[in-house]
Amino acid sequence: MSKQLPVADAAPYCPPLLREPLSEVRSVELARVLKAIADPVRLRLLSLIASHAGGEACVCELTGAFDLTGPTISHHLKVLREAGVIAGERRGTWIYYRVRPEALAELSALLLAPAEPATAEAVGA
Amino acid sequence: MSKQLPVADAAPYCPPLLREPLSEVRSVELARVLKAIADPVRLRLLSLIASHAGGEACVCELTGAFDLTGPTISHHLKVLREAGVIAGERRGTWIYYRVRPEALAELSALLLAPAEPATAEAVGA
DNA sequence: CCACTGTTTCGATGACGGTCTATCCAGAGG
DNA sequence: CCTCTGGATAGACCGTCATCGAAACAGTGG
Secondary structure (H helix, E strand, O other): OOOOOOOOOOOOOOOOOOOOOHHHHHHHHHHHHHHHHHHHHHHHHHHHHHHOOEEEEEEHHOOOOOOHHHHHHHHHHHHHHHHHOOEEEEEEEEEEEOOOOOHHHHEEEHHHOOOOOOOOOOOOO | OOOOOOOOOOOOOOOHHHHHHHOOOHHHHHHHHHHOOOOOOHHHHHHHHOHHHHHEEEEHHOOOOOOOOHHHHHHHHHHHHHHHEEEEEEOOEEEEEEHHHHHHHHHHHHHHOOOOOOOOEEEOO
């Protein structure tokens, strides 16, 4: 009986892209966030929330989209919340979730493909 | 055309962003790729390969960067390979891996944060 | 106050995943 | 031919995770 809606951490990374080696600690942090969204149910939850009118959705609407029990949906929402990719707000009986664009933007930036930057001039020749 | 090693699938998605609900099958596919990179070791492997001169790295160089055994590194490389995010090519004794930018670009596009498209006027403040 | 709806927590269980050791395969070089 | 080395595979061990059922908790409305 305390933290009703913890948001975990705000993920204050300032991410170097994939152009330079990832530090060990950073890789652990990033893996935690990626793990959070690397699940079919959570991916769909995320898309349902993000695409919902107003950018937010009530849990009751989300639960109906799956064949899973309420507690299970709640668990997945908690994982997403603790990873910082969504945030919940209670209004009356219901709790509304919305995505936190910053977190997703960070991952997106990280994965920005290196295209062909690395000169690729004669390495061995 | 020396594709000695299997590249699994080329992941021919044409990804609708997070702006519309993800289909169930699509979410499973995406989760598979995300799971592949949602690991500290594989994240570092990816960054080591991507940031290496020429855009490719030999396995022997990668193994040295970890406290893990050869087979374990080999396993992680296999996971990345089967997810389509890297590709390996044998040249003589050594095998060189390089990242497949398409796969990463796709994920990056998917995660492109919805910024503030959804009005986002006072929801709760 | 109590009853009701909706959400979270707790404990258990079965599946998945990372790591290891031991072994096998493929080229290079005697 | 054989041997050496780089890398992949197979199988086992063990921790983590997704899911469930049951129960506790938080607001709403009578």
